[in-house]
Amino acid sequence: KTVTGFASATIGNVACGFDVLGFAIREPGDEVILTLHDSEPSTSPVSIKAIHGDGGALPKDPKKNTSSFVVLKFLEYLRTHKDIDFQGHIELELRKNLPLSSGMGSSAASAAAALAAANELLGSPCTKMELVHFAIEGERVACGSAHADNAAPAMLGNFILIRSYNPLDLVTIPPPQHLYCTLAHPHIEVRTAYARSVLPRTIPLKTATEQWGNVGALVSGLLTSDYELIGRSLVDVVAEPKRAPLIPGFYDVKNAALEAGALGCSIAGSGPSVFAFSSSKETAEQVGSAMKEAFSTIEERLDADIWVS
Ligand code: HSE
Numbered sequence: 001k002t003v004t005g006f007a008s009a010t011i012g013n014v015a016c017g018f019d020v021l022g023f024a025i026r027e028p029g030d031e032v033i034l035t036l037h038d039s040e041p042s043t044s045p046v047s048i049k050a051i052h053g054d055g056g057a058l059p060k061d062p063k064k065n066t067s068s069f070v071v072l073k074f075l076e077y078l079r080t081h082k083d084i085d086f087q088g089h090i091e092l093e094l095r096k097n098l099p100l101s102s103g104m105g106s107s108a109a110s111a112a113a114a115l116a117a118a119n120e121l122l123g124s125p126c127t128k129m130e131l132v133h134f135a136i137e138g139e140r141v142a143c144g145s146a147h148a149d150n151a152a153p154a155m156l157g158n159f160i161l162i163r164s165y166n167p168l169d170l171v172t173i174p175p176p177q178h179l180y181c182t183l184a185h186p187h188i189e190v191r192t193a194y195a196r197s198v199l200p201r202t203i204p205l206k207t208a209t210e211q212w213g214n215v216g217a218l219v220s221g222l223l224t225s226d227y228e229l230i231g232r233s234l235v236d237v238v239a240e241p242k243r244a245p246l247i248p249g250f251y252d253v254k255n256a257a258l259e260a261g262a263l264g265c266s267i268a269g270s271g272p273s274v275f276a277f278s279s280s281k282e283t284a285e286q287v288g289s290a291m292k293e294a295f296s297t298i299e300e301r302l303d304a305d306i307w308v309s
Contacts, residue, residue, distance in 0.1 A: 005117030022149030234264025249298030
């Protein structure tokens with residue numbers, strides 16, 4: 001039996017919501033193909049048959065690769081919590097369509113696609129909400145931090161607000177009908193672990209106040225389809241100022257997006273991708289052209305891929 005799982009790119013933080021807010025876009029995404037064999041494995045119950053599109057960068061050791069690691073966690077959970085003792089062997093093939101270290105939730109997409117496929121392969125013993133826990137554990141393997149703002153929306157779709165990590169308490173926020181996201185991915189890599197290391201350990205109370213005012217207003221804007229409020233709240237006074245220097249031309253690209261009519265613009269996850277919101281598809285496409293043009297005219301002359309969803 002063979003099952004294919006798909007999970008799309010996600011954008012973490014959404015400006016002000018560092019580690020607590022993220023959303024899924026429609027495409028692009030990663031695919032994981034799992035094949036179930038009845039024979040017992042000689043070593044691990046999950047093995048990696050092939051990885052396409054990673055340029056050889058991802059580990060093939062099942063315990064170190066995010067997509068196989070989360071399936072191992074899932075199988076362990078079935079044994080300890082559901083009394084299902086898996087005896088067979090799963091072969092995994094990963095089609096990596098998302099660029100690595102891009103800020104597009106690449107590792108979370110691989111994990112969520114693998115979990116969706118594994119759950120279906122074994123007769124859907126877990127709910128998506130249960131699977132989110134393993135997807136988050138995958139992030140720890142991928143970058144050393146178990147942040148959920150990519151993993152949760154990759155698994156569940158929509159905007160997801162993480163009210164609490166322990167216990168995990170997720171709030172689903174459906175996107176307003178006319179909200180469009182433009183995502184620009186410049187062809188450079190920024191590793192999440194590094195982009196987290198440049199952040200301050202503590203922040204002044206005044207900065208925190210400004211940040212949580214924006215998070216609350218952004219959530220309110222999303223729930224009431226108040227596009228102006230969404231735009232005004234797309235402000236990040238904590239991570240963006242520290243991470244902007246890691247993205248050549250970030251402020252040029254942001255200004256270009258705003259001039260082209262975007263409601264707001266910020267860094268996608270830990271970068272280097274940049275996202276903008278617009279309230280019409282036409283504007284979102286114009287914003288995409290403006291962002292691409294801005295990346296290409298800075299000193300570094302970066303080529304950028306653009307997606308509108
Ligand atoms: N919240 C994470 C970060 C997202 O900003 O480090 C990484 O994509």
